Amino acid sequence: MKKLQLRNVDVVRYVTPLREGGSMPAIVEADDDFLYVLKFRGAGQGTRALIAELIGSEIARVLGLKVPELVFAHLEADFGRLEPDEEIQDLLKFSVGLNLGVHYLSGAITFDPVINTVDPLLASKIVWLDALLMNVDRTAKNTNMLMWHKELWLIDQGASLYFHHSWHNWKEQALKPFVQIKDHVLLRQATQLNDVDRFAKELLNEDFIQEIVSLIPDDWLGNEPNFQSTAEHRQAYAYFLNARIANSEIFINEANEARAARV
Structure with missing residues (x-):
């Protein structure tokens, strides 16, 4: 079995929030030119939700179920400084560091x-x-x-x-x-x-x-x-x-x- 590993990317652009989720995930662009649904460590459930996502997705994958690629997504300290929405700005501020990105399935x-x-x-x-x-x-x-x-x-x-x-x-x-x-x-x-x-x-x-x-x-x-x-x-x-x-x-x-x- 192939050794498990996740790619690392840097978030370069905040595209749009997905407000239907309680943890306010967002679509972002990374430095690999792909779009991801970003799960923020600074959201209400913190890193516990990211751990559950990581464990659940990788178990699903080995069972042969289709799950979007996960990546470790790094957020720089000054990333949210120009964000006009204060709620989003706070979320970005509390999420500096390593977050979890889920490949965005466009058109799904x-x-x-x-x-x-x-x-x-x-x-x-x-x-x-x-x-x-x-x-x-x-x-x-x-x-x-x-x-x-x-x-x-x-x-x-x-x-x-x-x-x-x-x-x-x-x-x-x-x-x-x-x-x-x-x-x-x-x-x-x-x-x-x-x-x-x-x-x-x-x-x-x-x-x-x-x-x-x-x-x-x-x-x-x-x-x-x-x-x-x-x-x-x-x-x-x-x-x-x-x-x-x-x-x-x-x-x-x-x-x-x-x-x-x-x-």
């Missing part, structure tokens, strides 16, 4: 569960992923999926791993079912969860999980009073993911029961 349209059909294997992979990550944000009201070039793409995994906003009983959280899976937009089509579970466990071994958590920049970590060091904080993510994967029957059973109740 929002996935519509009424119009767009998803085959059972693809639906099962997505439901399995979101049950693993405890992603509360893939419902009919907010699918966080796009159709681009007639293919389904996943975006915005930032609401995943919600336990890390407090780290309360986080080891116990790893072994809990994900009851919110009952609201997943693709649950009805996810008829191959057990097959996907076997497939996913072969790919998501401990070495791979370690590669993913090693991608997390040091300065996105270390601000949690529950941990004595950045290394301990990083390894907590690895522990959580490994424990949850090893005990996946807990969230698989919950999802299968919720699907049966809806069919």
